[in-house]
Amino acid sequence: MAQADSDNPRSVALYWDFENLHASLFEERYGEGAYGRPDGRFRLQEPLVDVPAVLERVAAFGPIAIHRAYCNWQFFGRYRDALLQASMELVQLFPPGASAKNGADIQLCLDAVDDLQRHAHIGTVVVVGGDSDFMPVSHRIKAAGRSLVGIGTRKSTNRHWARSCHAFLYYDDWATPPPADGAAPP
Numbered sequence: 001m002a003q004a005d006s007d008n009p010r011s012v013a014l015y016w017d018f019e020n021l022h023a024s025l026f027e028e029r030y031g032e033g034a035y036g037r038p039d040g041r042f043r044l045q046e047p048l049v050d051v052p053a054v055l056e057r058v059a060a061f062g063p064i065a066i067h068r069a070y071c072n073w074q075f076f077g078r079y080r081d082a083l084l085q086a087s088m089e090l091v092q093l094f095p096p097g098a099s100a101k102n103g104a105d106i107q108l109c110l111d112a113v114d115d116l117q118r119h120a121h122i123g124t125v126v127v128v129g130g131d132s133d134f135m136p137v138s139h140r141i142k143a144a145g146r147s148l149v150g151i152g153t154r155k156s157t158n159r160h161w162a163r164s165c166h167a168f169l170y171y172d173d174w175a176t177p178p179p180a181d182g183a184a185p186p
Contacts, residue, residue, distance in 0.1 A: 010123020011065035013115055014058050016088070017104045017129030018071040021171065022049050024130065024156040029180070045075050050175040051082040054128060054151060057169055061124045061149060066115055070104035105133040112137055116144045124149060127165075130157030138164040
């Protein structure tokens with residue numbers, strides 16, 4: 001594997017478990033368990049994630065070379081402008097069943113490991129998501145000699161995942177919550 005050019009800063013690979021962050025913010029707004037109900041999860045979602053704020057934080061680690069977000073995008077059309085402005089590669093994951101657990105986590109981890117093997121210029125990997133499911137990829141990223149930064153909410157981030165990162169940024173400490181739209185919880 002070739003070494004990165006010392007004249008150029010090391011690049012960042014940014015991976016979002018987008019629905020994970022959105023669901024955390026949804027539950028903070030409407031109560032624990034609200035997102036998991038059919039009338040919470042399987043409907044058009046209001047924008048809750050401050051995408052520009054996350055990008056601003058991540059840009060401090062270097063230029064973003066890989067920018068992917070994993071989600072079942074059919075319910076996230078209201079994020080269209082923010083996602084387009086962020087130049088994200090949107091990875092569509094249709095849930096195979098009612099629970100649809102871990103599909104984004106698994107694909108994100110596979111892509112991150114593959115990208116590290118193929119791109120020597122990646123110095124920092126940023127994972128937006130709070131699941132303990134990211135622990136194995138943490139070990140792989142560190143073994144590859146890269147830095148790992150996690151981003152998640154305080155309430156829903158697994159503490160072991162947060163500690164496994166070189167740095168962990170708590171979204172609620174710096175992101176601006178969107179104004180409530182006045183609608184009642186689902």
